[in-house]
Amino acid sequence: MKFQFDNFSHLLNMDGHGAYVWAAVAVTVLLMTWLIINPLLQRRDVFEEIAREVSREQLRQDASREGA
Amino acid sequence: MNWNWFYRMGSPRWFYETTSRWLPWLGALTFILLVGGLVWGLAFAPQDAKQGNSFRIIYLHVPASFLALAGYFLMAAAGAIGLIWKMKLSYMVMKCAAPLGAVLTFLALFTGAVWGKPTWGSYWVWDARVTSMLILLFLYLGVLALQYAFNSKDVGNKASAILALVGTVNIPIIYKSVDWWFTLHQPATITFTQAPSMHPAMFQPLLVMILGFYCFYAVALILSVRVEILARERKTSWVRERVKQAAQNSLGATL
Numbered sequence: 001m002k003f004q005f006d007n008f009s010h011l012l013n014m015d016g017h018g019a020y021v022w023a024a025v026a027v028t029v030l031l032m033t034w035l036i037i038n039p040l041l042q043r044r045d046v047f048e049e050i051a052r053e054v055s056r057e058q059l060r061q062d063a064s065r066e067g068a
Numbered sequence: 069m070n071w072n073w074f075y076r077m078g079s080p081r082w083f084y085e086t087t088s089r090w091l092p093w094l095g096a097l098t099f100i101l102l103v104g105g106l107v108w109g110l111a112f113a114p115q116d117a118k119q120g121n122s123f124r125i126i127y128l129h130v131p132a133s134f135l136a137l138a139g140y141f142l143m144a145a146a147g148a149i150g151l152i153w154k155m156k157l158s159y160m161v162m163k164c165a166a167p168l169g170a171v172l173t174f175l176a177l178f179t180g181a182v183w184g185k186p187t188w189g190s191y192w193v194w195d196a197r198v199t200s201m202l203i204l205l206f207l208y209l210g211v212l213a214l215q216y217a218f219n220s221k222d223v224g225n226k227a228s229a230i231l232a233l234v235g236t237v238n239i240p241i242i243y244k245s246v247d248w249w250f251t252l253h254q255p256a257t258i259t260f261t262q263a264p265s266m267h268p269a270m271f272q273p274l275l276v277m278i279l280g281f282y283c284f285y286a287v288a289l290i291l292s293v294r295v296e297i298l299a300r301e302r303k304t305s306w307v308r309e310r311v312k313q314a315a316q317n318s319l320g321a322t323l
Contacts, residue, residue, distance in 0.1 A: 001112050001269075011111060014121035020186050021110070024125045024179040028132070031171050032284065039291035046298045050311045053302070 078155040080297040081306055087290045098287050101280030108273035116270075125183040127274060130257065131281035133176040136204060137239055139169040139285060143211065144236045147229030157293075159225040160300070162232065163215055164292040168285065170208035177201055188252050196245035197253040200238060207235040 005011040012018050076082050109127030116123035143165035150158040180198065181191040192198070211228045218224040246255045257274075258264050264271050301307045 003111055004113070004115060005111065017120055017122040017186055020122055020182040021124050024128050024182045025110070027178055028128045028175055031175060035168060035171060035288045036291065039295050042295045043298065046295060047311055047314055050302050050307065051315055054308060054311065
């Protein structure tokens, strides 16, 4: 196995095909990262929502106990 | 025959707890395969005699296309299981597979377009393979949209599942399009029946990337099914227990 390019700028340029190859890489990496990040953010939102619901129910219970 | 395993598999809680144990390992494996395969393919695989360096796009294009097709089968199968056994978890898998598949199909089309420009001289051709992939994208979007087209979630699930099943007719058309019609798209590099039409030095990194994409698909699907489970089972005590634990250690709440 051998590194196929002379230097870093050759790797970027890829004999004129660099723009196509790196555009494909950039869009793929971007979208695939989003596919992982998005559910993680949603999960955090759902956790926070449920935590709020729980504390609201707690308050209601406490209030009704005091009323009685 | 004992069907207990089947029903246990349909339990959202069982799914959530099992995947909690698997995810870190699967995630690490995915990362290693994808980064390793990409560096190998982009910088160390020999360049193609005819296409030069533009052929390196194959390391993204072929795995994305594989998963776009395999993901459709999975989505349709999940829809069928939902229709037959009325399994909640199965519909959740179907629902989460739709946007995931749509993104992968888009990636297959996009990487194909930027590969087509230096190779065919055009970003887009109305060729049998390319057009049938575009139809696949619309099928995914249709399944996604039908979920929200009805007031009742149940009706939406059933309608999406039926569309997904009917759409499977497109999959063999995509596979066979390069053989059935005269097309610009090159024939399949990897088939079940023959040795790959590629030098091993080029083929090995491709195999790593395909494995990496399969693992990635599993991770992304599991992550979004877990969110779906949490949202739908929010009233249950096991979910509330999880939320309490996460609130206690703030790391769990951010991750």
